[in-house]
């Protein structure tokens with residue numbers, strides 16, 4: 001087992017002793033709000049000293065946590081995890097600046113200047129198959145890095161994936177507020193989202209119960225993140241959720257789970273008996289636009305049984321293959337992208353290369 005989680009506890013202890021008290025406006029110029037979550041707000045800022053110089057300083061994201069609702073330990077855990085362990089290029093790293101004000105704890109982090117993945121997924125354009133693969137290849141690496149250190153993110157969703165450029169060529173996973181060491185026992189909390197794993201359904205019943213019931217506790221496992229990566233792939237490819245919540249109350253999830261079980265049974269019987277009249281098992285309608293290739297990966301990542309989900313690096317074996325069944329819309333989008341790429345190259349002076357790309361598309 002890695003020693004990182006234990007080191008993180010020590011770092012929290014040490015940084016608690018060296019935290020300064022600052023007045024934000026004396027040190028930073030706040031430029032605009034980058035976003036707001038349930039814990040606090042995030043502002044784009046530059047150092048006050050550099051703000052008025054000809055070479056303005058590096059933009060940074062200042063994350064403000066209200067002291068009335070945040071414990072010092074929770075703040076320091078998120079800050080230290082981000083500054084010391086988020087060394088992968090697709091993890092949002094803290095910048096070594098942390099302080100308190102009378103009302104807030106604050107730390108500075110690399111800023112994603114182009115919003116988050118949620119806005120891109122719900123935009124009219126959506127995300128191309130190529131872009132979906134590019135994003136997932138980066139996130140697979142980022143999450144594998146965290147897991148290799150013994151941490152589980154526990155809150156992978158489009159709103160926590162920040163863009164470093166408009167075309168989503170470089171993305172970074174952020175918000176480590178719920179990240180915990182693998183194996184930590186936590187209270188199972190059900191929330192209404194497809195990102196919430198089916199194994200906490202029992203916690204939904206507890207929260208629905210009229211009378212007082214005992215809390216359910218479960219260990220933090222990497223399989224929580226694997227599930228979320230599966231849901232994220234679906235969101236990227238379809239701009240929709242596969243179901244509303246991963247519970248027996250949700251008809252779309254039940255359709256998926258029944259299909260999953262039937263395929264599994266079929267595979268098991270095929271290994272033992274050779275069936276004469278093979279019956280086709282219809283794919284649930286919400287997966288109609290997806291290739292059988294990506295469905296194989298989704299069945300692994302979205303296995304209702306957590307212990308059978310693979311590591312996040314399983315995604316790497318599925319890059320380069322077809323993820324979508326070719327639709328006219330996708331073909332048109334590819335065509336448009338190729339034309340834009342060719343135009344850009346021509347503008348940059350690569351006229352011959354541009355013509356070559358256009359020629360290749362026309363053949």
Ligand SMILES: Nc1ncnc2c1ncn2[C@@H]1O[C@H](COP(=O)(O)OP(=O)(O)OP(=O)(O)O)[C@@H](O)[C@H]1O
Nearest residue numbers: 034035036037038039040042061110111112159175
């Ligand atoms: N480093 C960053 N760069 C750019 N935008 C950011 C950054 N950090 C946060 N944001 C923006 O602020 C929003 C809220 O940030 P974050 O998710 O970290 O807060 P939170 O209170 O922990 O949220 P949650 O409610 O998901 O727990 C994000 O969805 C994103 O749009």
